[in-house]
Amino acid sequence: MVLDAPNLLICEKCGREYELLSRRIFCDCGGLLRVELRSVDAEVSWELFRSRKFYVWRYRELIPVPKDAEVVTLYEGGTPLIRASNLGRSLRLTNLYVKFEGANPTGSFKDRGMTVAITIAKYLGVRAVVCASTGNTSSSMAAYARRAGLKPILVVPKNGIAKGKMGQGLLYGATVIEVEGGFDTAMKVIMELANDLKVYPLNSVNPWRIEGQKTVGYEIVDELGVPDWVVLPVGNAGNITSLWKGLKELRALGLIKRLPKVLAVQAEGASPIVKAFHNGKYVPETKVETIASAIRIGNPVHWERALRVLNESRGYALSVSDLEILNAQKDLARLEGLGVEPASAASIAGVRKAVDLGIIRGDEVVVAIATGHALKDPDVMLSYEVDRVVVADAEAAVKTIEKLVMSG
Numbered sequence: 483m484v485l486d487a488p489n490l491l492i493c494e495k496c497g498r499e500y501e502l503l504s505r506r507i508f509c510d511c512g513g514l515l516r517v518e519l520r521s522v523d524a525e526v527s528w529e530l531f532r533s534r535k536f537y538v539w540r541y542r543e544l545i546p547v548p549k550d551a552e553v554v555t556l557y558e559g560g561t562p563l564i565r566a567s568n569l570g571r572s573l574r575l576t577n578l579y580v581k582f583e584g585a586n587p588t589g590s591f592k593d594r595g596m597t598v599a600i601t602i603a604k605y606l607g608v609r610a611v612v613c614a615s616t617g618n619t620s621s622s623m624a625a626y627a628r629r630a631g632l633k634p635i636l637v638v639p640k641n642g643i644a645k646g647k648m649g650q651g652l653l654y655g656a657t658v659i660e661v662e663g664g665f666d667t668a669m670k671v672i673m674e675l676a677n678d679l680k681v682y683p684l685n686s687v688n689p690w691r692i693e694g695q696k697t698v699g700y701e702i703v704d705e706l707g708v709p710d711w712v713v714l715p716v717g718n719a720g721n722i723t724s725l726w727k728g729l730k731e732l733r734a735l736g737l738i739k740r741l742p743k744v745l746a747v748q749a750e751g752a753s754p755i756v757k758a759f760h761n762g763k764y765v766p767e768t769k770v771e772t773i774a775s776a777i778r779i780g781n782p783v784h785w786e787r788a789l790r791v792l793n794e795s796r797g798y799a800l801s802v803s804d805l806e807i808l809n810a811q812k813d814l815a816r817l818e819g820l821g822v823e824p825a826s827a828a829s830i831a832g833v834r835k836a837v838d839l840g841i842i843r844g845d846e847v848v849v850a851i852a853t854g855h856a857l858k859d860p861d862v863m864l865s866y867e868v869d870r871v872v873v874a875d876a877e878a879a880v881k882t883i884e885k886l887v888m889s890g
């Protein structure tokens with residue numbers, strides 16, 4: 483099927499339409515803008531996509547950047563979809579898969595959105611880009627900005643981002659502004675700058691970020707078909723919005739016939755969307771705390787969109803404790819060899835809880851999105867107790883190993 487009308491930006495609040503390349507982030511009414519895919523200029527098919535390299539731009543007909551734009555890429559996406567049989571068994575699931583987004587160039591799913599948004603930023607002639615971040619957006623934006631020759635400015639919560647992520651910002655030589663008050667305060671800075679013409683905001687309020695991030699859904703069904711459940715950790719709710727947008731587009735194009743259910747997982751100490759899902763009323767949280775710093779967000783920008791996804795997909799939302807998150811992080815590492823950061827482990831903790839509650843059935847096909855790499859947060863990894871034996875010399879080390887092997 484070929485759609486045939488101009489692509490544009492559309493306000494989700496009042497329906498007003500703007501030209502696709504109008505450089506807008508918000509509508510005049512304050513509503514969020516969405517890229518509306520109304521024109522697909524080739525007969526798209528799985529065959530066509532699969533004739534190409536497995537990365538974000540495999541699906542380029544569905545990412546409406548101008549044809550003459552120079553794509554800024556580090557070959558993001560194309561991440562492994564790993565069958566997790568051992569972990570699945572421990573969760574009483576026969577078909578559990580992990581989409582390992584930590585395999586992206588800067589170690590998180592944010593690279594999918596950044597390749598597209600920085601491509602647009604460069605095309606629009608922007609010189610500087612800015613984002614508020616719990617760490618992964620900033621790492622990714624800094625890398626892609628440098629690749630495109632743009633100046634990266636990062637606004638992060640003071641003492642609120644994991645060391646690996648801070649290190650990436652420094653490595654790329656970004657300007658780092660640390661604000662008191664957590665991510666939600668950092669986000670206010672971006673809202674203030676949204677209409678400033680000198681600097682281009684690259685948070686997920688930027689509609690082009692969503693265009694890139696939606697490819698995670700494309701890849702899952704490209705490799706596996708449509709699962710019964712997709713499970714993901716939710717902070718600002720840009721990723722759940724993106725996943726769903728992508729899947730609905732595939733259905734509109736006739737490339738898939740049905741949609742999965744979506745399970746949104748938040749940390750207990752930062753769970754406004756989960757509470758809104760269950761109570762029918764959204765209340766932003768001012769004091770948020772969790773070990774999973776990437777999802778330590780009390781007032782998610784996309785909360786309304788997230789609730790719509792849960793409703794449309796007949797999905798579910800639940801929260802998990804920090805202890806459950808840490809246990810899931812260890813389980814994934816020790817049963818499957820997969821190292822993910824705490825926020826990503828929340829999705830596994832969420833699967834466990836959903837199975838226990840009878841929300842997910844044992845025979846359903848489940849894909850958990852592991853959004854970021856374990857190396858992002860070395861402090862959490864270093865907090866785990868294991869057998870660490872300090873010995874004086876090589877001989878003592880050999881003896882210790884021999885004793886260990888003997889005792890099985």
Ligand SMILES: Cc1ncc(COP(=O)(O)O)c(C=O)c1O
Nearest residue numbers: 618717718719720721776853854
């Ligand atoms: C590792 C990781 N997981 C999950 C999320 C949550 O994504 P979103 O804010 O799009 O809901 C983030 C966001 O920063 C993240 O870095």
Ligand SMILES: [Zn+2]
Nearest residue numbers: 493496509511
């Ligand atoms: Zn509007």
